[in-house]
Amino acid sequence: MAGKPDFTEQEWEQLRKGATGAGLLVAVSDRGFFDTFKEASSLAKHLAGARDDASQLVRDLASERPGGFGLTDSPPEVEAETVAALGAAVETLRSKAPDELDAYRVFVLQLAEAVGKAAGGGDQPEAGAIAKIKAALD
Structure with missing residues (x-):
């Protein structure tokens, strides 16, 4: 089982940004003021629930604060950066921790x-x- 210590700082940031960005990408895809609060709460609850996951990697990711994006990031920026981070995360996991x-x-x-x-x-x-x-x- 791989966890945070098995990755470089840059690799870990890509893994984290991909996960956080996925939730944020869905949230910004259909913006509504009150929806944003519900979606942020859902993101936090999902992360809290994943702290007991069987995977050490998932537990480590869920234990950190969401990050990688700023309040001024536009939806196209969130999409581009999330897709890039997820692609990099998949490649990192394929080479370092395929399990x-x-x-x-x-x-x-x-x-x-x-x-x-x-x-x-x-x-x-x-x-x-x-x-x-x-x-x-994929």
């Missing part, structure tokens, strides 16, 4: 889907964002 790749994929997808459902979602923009996340994780 953790599936756990990472499941964690990221469940996080994105939880955020999408938080505000009664499931509409086209959110489904499109989740499709982009799935493609980046």
